Amino acid sequence: MRSTTPWGKLSPSRVPLVAVLAALMLPSVAAAAAEIEPAVPADPRVTAILDKLGANQSAILPEMKVVGDPGPLAREYRMAERGPGGRDFTIKMAWMPDRRRAFFCGANHGSPHRLNDAWEFDLPSNSWIVLYAADYNDRGGVGDYDKEVLTLDDGWLRTKRGGPAHPAHTWWGLTYDPQRKQVMWWCQWPGYRLDPKLEVVGGGRDDLYKGPPLWTFDPFEKKWEPLPTKQPWAPMGLAGSLEYVPELNGVLWTHRNAGAWLLESDSESWKELTKGNVRTPIETVVCYDSARKRMLAHRGAHQNVQDAQTWHMPVEGAGVGEWTKVVEGPDLPNGHDARSFFHFDPVGKVGLLYEVRDRRIWSYDPDQTKWTRLEPDGPPPPESGNARTVGYHDPARNVSVVNMGTSTWVYRHRAAEGE
Numbered sequence: 001m002r003s004t005t006p007w008g009k010l011s012p013s014r015v016p017l018v019a020v021l022a023a024l025m026l027p028s029v030a031a032a033a034a035e036i037e038p039a040v041p042a043d044p045r046v047t048a049i050l051d052k053l054g055a056n057q058s059a060i061l062p063e064m065k066v067v068g069d070p071g072p073l074a075r076e077y078r079m080a081e082r083g084p085g086g087r088d089f090t091i092k093m094a095w096m097p098d099r100r101r102a103f104f105c106g107a108n109h110g111s112p113h114r115l116n117d118a119w120e121f122d123l124p125s126n127s128w129i130v131l132y133a134a135d136y137n138d139r140g141g142v143g144d145y146d147k148e149v150l151t152l153d154d155g156w157l158r159t160k161r162g163g164p165a166h167p168a169h170t171w172w173g174l175t176y177d178p179q180r181k182q183v184m185w186w187c188q189w190p191g192y193r194l195d196p197k198l199e200v201v202g203g204g205r206d207d208l209y210k211g212p213p214l215w216t217f218d219p220f221e222k223k224w225e226p227l228p229t230k231q232p233w234a235p236m237g238l239a240g241s242l243e244y245v246p247e248l249n250g251v252l253w254t255h256r257n258a259g260a261w262l263l264e265s266d267s268e269s270w271k272e273l274t275k276g277n278v279r280t281p282i283e284t285v286v287c288y289d290s291a292r293k294r295m296l297a298h299r300g301a302h303q304n305v306q307d308a309q310t311w312h313m314p315v316e317g318a319g320v321g322e323w324t325k326v327v328e329g330p331d332l333p334n335g336h337d338a339r340s341f342f343h344f345d346p347v348g349k350v351g352l353l354y355e356v357r358d359r360r361i362w363s364y365d366p367d368q369t370k371w372t373r374l375e376p377d378g379p380p381p382p383e384s385g386n387a388r389t390v391g392y393h394d395p396a397r398n399v400s401v402v403n404m405g406t407s408t409w410v411y412r413h414r415a416a417e418g419e
Contacts, residue, residue, distance in 0.1 A: 248262050
């Protein structure tokens with residue numbers, strides 16, 4: 001039975017530090033991370049909080065900082081003060097293990113802006129770091145500004161500086177490929193604003209690249225590039241999921257209309273892995289369970305489905321098995337890529353899902369196929385105010401991170417050995 005106090009105590013047992021965390025903490029990796037540009041010094045107040053955080057404990061960090069100039073387009077929306085903020089169906093962040101930071105990009109539906117900026121979040125300094133200052137706002141009609149900025153380059157509409165000029169939501173289609181050292185973004189957006197922009201650059205729909213609309217971002221070079229891939233192509237679709245799976249040597253694209261397709265990191269070729277007819281609906285949140293080698297997916301009630309549902313899909317050798325629905329019921333979290341984020345915690349060996357609107361956090365045990373609403377010992381997440389919430393799981397520091405503009409909340413589900 002749930003406590004009537006929203007943030008009471010729960011004491012998950014301590015577990016040993018898993019191998020993936022040990023690898024992340026190797027001196028060579030730590031040394032490489034220390035040389036990442038821009039180098040940002042840790043805030044001793046933040047590191048003291050993280051060092052003291054115990055199992056099932058939460059904390060609110062000291063004031064958040066913005067490092068770098070987000071440019072005039074973003075400054076108009078106060079991003080120099082509070083960072084990018086979530087954007088409609090764009091709240092997913094991608095963990096970058098070699099940088100030990102999390103990446104964010106993506107556009108609103110149209111209000112108040114549709115920017116092609118790129119950011120990363122550095123936890124030890126509690127800082128949003130500008131990686132690519134927005135050089136296009138795709139929100140309104142075409143004017144002289146578009147004529148100065150836009151170009152059509154080998155079938156890709158982009159800015160002359162290189163950024164995507166038709167940015168999309170990320171939905172759950174954002175991940176980081178550590179082999180390529182690049183962020184991968186399924187940047188698909190309806191074409192109803194394309195025609196006048198293409199006319200500006202002297203082109204039309206027939207001149208556009210016909211394959212999957214993948215864009216990459218290199219956080220080391222701070223550069224956007226489109227990624228043309230080899231045929232046969234994975235089917236197109238809005239609001240699907242991209243997740244890097246090391247055992248598959250690539251990025252897995254899952255979608256209601258596509259099934260499961262793998263983009264191999266070394267060949268830039270697609271491989272269909274679909275098995276069976278069970279496919280998760282759009283706007284599902286997905287994560288990779290590295291302890292059990294399986295994909296986890298969750299979706300709240302939708303359309304004619306009255307209850308939330310959870311699925312498993314095993315990773316088998318160089319492929320995947322079928323999606324299997326393992327949980328269904330009314331008293332489950334609202335999994336949805338605009339209202340929650342879902343990440344795997346390799347220390348607790350559970351999925352952790354945060355509900356943005358209700359400011360609640362849940363754990364999912366794949367062995368017991370059981371969801372538990374957690375009641376952290378510590379402050380609740382603060383109200384987001386006018387900022388929109390984003391978040392990720394930081395395996396290097398063994399905490400989940402939730403950012404609401406100028407406020408950052410952290411939660412440790414289980415303590416690793418030595419913490």
